[in-house]
Amino acid sequence: MDFEDTPELAEFRAEAAAFLAAHAEPRRGDDRDWSRNAASTDPEVAEDFRRRCVEWQGLLYEHGWAGLTWPREFGGRGLTPAHQIVFNQEMARFDVASGFITAAQALVGPTIMQHGTDEQRARYLPPLLSGQEAWCQLFSEPGAGSDLASLATRAVRDGDEWVIDGQKVWTSSAQHADFGILIARSDPDAPKHKGITYFIVDMAAEGVEVRPLVQAQGVAHFNEVFLSGVRVPQANVVGEVGEGWRVARTTMRSESQMISGASQSTGFDAVIATARRTGATRDPILRQELARVYTNEAVLRWMGWRTQTAVMTGRYELALHGSLLKNFFTRALSHRVELALDMEGAEGTLGSDAEGDGFWQYQCLNQFASRIGGGTEEVHRNNLGEQVLGLPREPDDTRELPWKETRRS
Template sequence: GPVDDSEEAARAYMERCRSWQKVLSDNGWAGITWPKAFGGRGDSAAVSVIFGQEASKYDATAGFIGAVQSLVGPPIMRHGTPEQQQRFLPGLLDGSVNWCQLFSEPGAGSDLAALSTRAVRDGDAFIVNGQKVWNTQAQFADWGILVTRTDPDAPKHKGVTFFLVDMATPGIEVRPLVQSTGQAHFNEVFFNDVIIPVENVVGEINEGWAVTRTVLSSEAGMIGSGAGGSNGFEGVLGLARKYGRTEDPEIRLRLADAYARERMLQLLGLRMQSFILNGRGNPPDPSVMKNFMVQAAEKRYDLALELEGPDGMLDKADAPQNGFWQSVHMGQFGSRIGGGTTEVHRNMIAERALGLPRDVSPDKDLPWKEILKA
């Protein structure tokens, strides 16, 4: 059927993901690399890679649950108390509890440490006020990981505290944001005098940046090579055949370009996997892979819509393939931003791979409250 934007469709997809996660969990395949003490399988990254290769041959996915586990699991395993680990890790592993990430704000994204959602201590609790934004799946979440400002007198990377927050707490309002694709992938989340018990702080009070970094580094590790599939080269070649354009010299050049980029991504992916499996070799830089992947997608989707010609201007059920190419074309912009923007990854390539001087950060040592804010 046509690409379905309704909330019911999103909810139904989520339920399918949860039931597959339950199957994995019941059979001992949830948390392959997680330590056994935390309910995982205690296996190596190599086993995880092999399991992923085999699983990709079947039409079964835990969808966003896998992503959420790699965001929420590491901070609780590394920085959480034994009570937090016992309370939260099982529901995360079997998919029975939905989580969201409450990090970005209207004034804090790439520069997350500029965040200004305030948490003020009041006895055995903190009272939280502020706003988060772009929070994936927050409209379906039971719990969230939240970063807040607890000491405005300290520099921006200090004075940050990391919480686990029950999304049913009074004072939390979740407003879905409808994108150009018609779907509501993410939300605005407002905090109005939200009370969070001190026992839900992860790590030390005012030292939440270390916990946040644990999340950000596992987020960077999730960026895959994303080569092939129905939106890959074969799909575009199919369109060129359908519209009788395979003899057009310019189209042939662009098809060859799309093919070459897809092969390069596959080979980079294999190089990464062989590094993980054999522990030797030279892994490709993840920032290079991410930027190359989104660039290849942009060129491929532009070509697809051009091949459709006037049909390319239609949408959803009116368009060829129920608007499949229109949908992936509009979706590409999010992937240029999520997991670090293209520009931020270019900065990382400059610093890490090319050894150029670090990006200037004049407000790094200023008290947070003295930093000019947008």
């Protein structure tokens, strides 16, 4: 691997570092950093985090540092992925975050760029990039998660509009969203992957009802969304009618890439600090596990470097399969948070009374967000079996049947 910047990238790095130094505080790596409050259970802290994310994204946009790889006509800079890597490396040294806006951009941006009309791109992409409009993803349903293509929310054409009825679930940030990307069944006579259409829904439209779902940690990160006779103009269809599955695959690919690239606040340093505090560094068994945390972190770093090399050199054959990255990342995460709780012993059973306001207790409950969201570990293993190992496809005798004849949960 060769990580030397080209002269052009070195110049860009210096420019990025100067911008960041002028507009942000260096990251201190402890609880003085606002950027680590992404998952706070305190409503005031959570709201403050949201506000700061919007402000930071607006500042990036205003100074031409948002969407570096996005085309210029949508407010980006039209630069290469290598520029984005360099900028992210520099930004990691500062106490800044774009939080939920990064997720919305990763899901909605590539989908509208690739499949949207010119009008949709012009209308929705710039405010998405500047963080002025927030989005949510209306895909999962009570009876359609891993087998998303069996979804039952109906879309019926009525002149120049579609009428949507159904229920979505696990919709992250729907309570803050201006728009949602939604997939619905527009042709129940077609096989399940064929009769789906992809829409942009105004979350303020009549008939959209958002009900928060409170998680084990006590926060309501996601919601149920009920859609009752919601009218969506034909102009809000993304891609062709009935081709929504193809469009949704673009969204889902970007989603698992985003999750495997996500940074976490629970690296080796945090685990070793707990080990020292609890005396676990003297326990031979726990020392083995600490070595595993260290090794996993090194492997993840090397995987990141390999991806970086693939991007920087244009040798995309070196890039790792997204499912491999996601599963390695989430398994390493769950190993280290569970180890930290083991090391705390009886203290580990406390809630927010435990050290650091229940930091590990929260992280332990929160691990499932990464392990389930963006496709479960089992589903990503299926992908690896089929797409990397060449194993036969998982049997599915409903694939070619008209959707209305399939059995659903």
